[in-house]
Amino acid sequence: MIVAQQKNIKDIAEMVADAQKVLLAGCAGCVTVCLAGGEKETEVLAAALRIMRKLQGNPLETVTYVATRQCDPEYIEAMDGLVKDVDAVISLACGVGVQYLAERFKDKWVVPALDTKFVGGAVKHGVWEERCGLCGDCVLHRTGGICPIIRCSKSILNGPCGGSQNGKCEISKDVDCAWQLIYDRMKALGKLDKLMEIQMPKDWSKARDGGPRRAIREDVIIG
Amino acid sequence: MRLQYSPNIRIVEMPCSGTIDHRVILQAFEDGADGVFVAGCLEGDCHFQRGNLRAKKRVQAVKKLLDEIGLGGERLEMYNLSSAMGPRFAEIANEMTERIRQLGPSPLRKEGGAA
Ligand code: SF4
Ligand code: SF4
Numbered sequence: 001m002i003v004a005q006q007k008n009i010k011d012i013a014e015m016v017a018d019a020q021k022v023l024l025a026g027c028a029g030c031v032t033v034c035l036a037g038g039e040k041e042t043e044v045l046a047a048a049l050r051i052m053r054k055l056q057g058n059p060l061e062t063v064t065y066v067a068t069r070q071c072d073p074e075y076i077e078a079m080d081g082l083v084k085d086v087d088a089v090i091s092l093a094c095g096v097g098v099q100y101l102a103e104r105f106k107d108k109w110v111v112p113a114l115d116t117k118f119v120g121g122a123v124k125h126g127v128w129e130e131r132c133g134l135c136g137d138c139v140l141h142r143t144g145g146i147c148p149i150i151r152c153s154k155s156i157l158n159g160p161c162g163g164s165q166n167g168k169c170e171i172s173k174d175v176d177c178a179w180q181l182i183y184d185r186m187k188a189l190g191k192l193d194k195l196m197e198i199q200m201p202k203d204w205s206k207a208r209d210g211g212p213r214r215a216i217r218e219d220v221i222i223g
Numbered sequence: 224m225r226l227q228y229s230p231n232i233r234i235v236e237m238p239c240s241g242t243i244d245h246r247v248i249l250q251a252f253e254d255g256a257d258g259v260f261v262a263g264c265l266e267g268d269c270h271f272q273r274g275n276l277r278a279k280k281r282v283q284a285v286k287k288l289l290d291e292i293g294l295g296g297e298r299l300e301m302y303n304l305s306s307a308m309g310p311r312f313a314e315i316a317n318e319m320t321e322r323i324r325q326l327g328p329s330p331l332r333k334e335g336g337a338a
Binding site for chain 2 (some may be wrong): 008009010040043044047048049050051052054055056
């Protein structure tokens with residue numbers, strides 16, 4: 001999932017300083033799971049902004065709504081009625097959701113409440129870690145299911161480098177060396193011979209370096 | 224046992240302090256409370272194991288938020304006591320009332336007074 005975290009509330013308040021009435025739009029997708037933009041976070045942010053503005057003598061009216069997903073046009077259409085009579089929309093979705101709202105509600109001031117951080121998952125309640133760098137050409141079958149692109153600080157394909165010390169990466173004693181993990185797992189699987197194959201440089205044009213990407217499934221496109 | 228404690232306190236009963244939610248606390252302030260205290264069971268004594276520890280973390284988070292938005296985290300506190308500790312409850316109620324008196328009425332309310 002996409003992992004995001006809420007921005008500082010003062011920065012969010014500043015973005016809507018001119019508005020008298022705002023819609024806070026949460027998302028029931030990824031940001032609900034990473035506790036950044038679900039129903040609860042949306043209501044807490046709304047209450048906090050109301051209190052803040054009331055203390056400033058400039059009360060703010062809020063409306064809240066949680067879309068099933070903000071990254072699908074059909075789920076944000078349902079917000080048309082609510083958006084009509086607000087001055088601004090604060091999206092608590094990832095950057096994709098914010099852009100979808102801005103695209104649909106062309107004459108509205110749409111702002112992000114979150115910083116979209118990475119693609120990853122939970123390692124324990126309240127802690128999330130990055131797991132995929134969206135390289136567009138997955139190599140996990142060669143690396144024992146451990147991503148060298150995002151979990152190795154240098155993204156090297158033929159690791160480890162000389163900075164691997166006692167299983168940790170040289171950047172921090174809290175960061176595992178991805179290549180140590182890869183080696184250990186391949187060894188346990190009896191597939192160390194696979195690591196002897198030298199990986200050629202990666203085709204980065206399939207990643208973000210090739211410009212904005214698009215995925216197409218011809219068989220489901222009609223008209 | 225009949226004990227006296229400040230009459231300005233309104234008790235909101237929850238099944239466990241672990242059900243306390245940021246929204247409930249913020250709503251109390253929006254509804255005009257000058258201060259809020261969360262009374263949870265003694266640490267280690269939670270019937271649901273860690274409800275009071277969760278409450279403690281949430282109260283800390285809301286205190287920080289109250290500081291950020293200008294209402295002041297000192298208007299919120301968490302205490303731990305068992306339901307058999309009546310005198311301690313009265314003591315906490317009076318202690319919190321005194322703290323809030325010193326802070327004055329909530330700036331979210333027009334006129335003064337305690338809630
Ligand atoms: S808008 Fe973003 S956070 Fe919400 S479901 Fe889509 S990708 Fe996930
Ligand atoms: S190899 Fe590429 S696609 Fe696979 S997990 Fe790593 S970054 Fe993601």
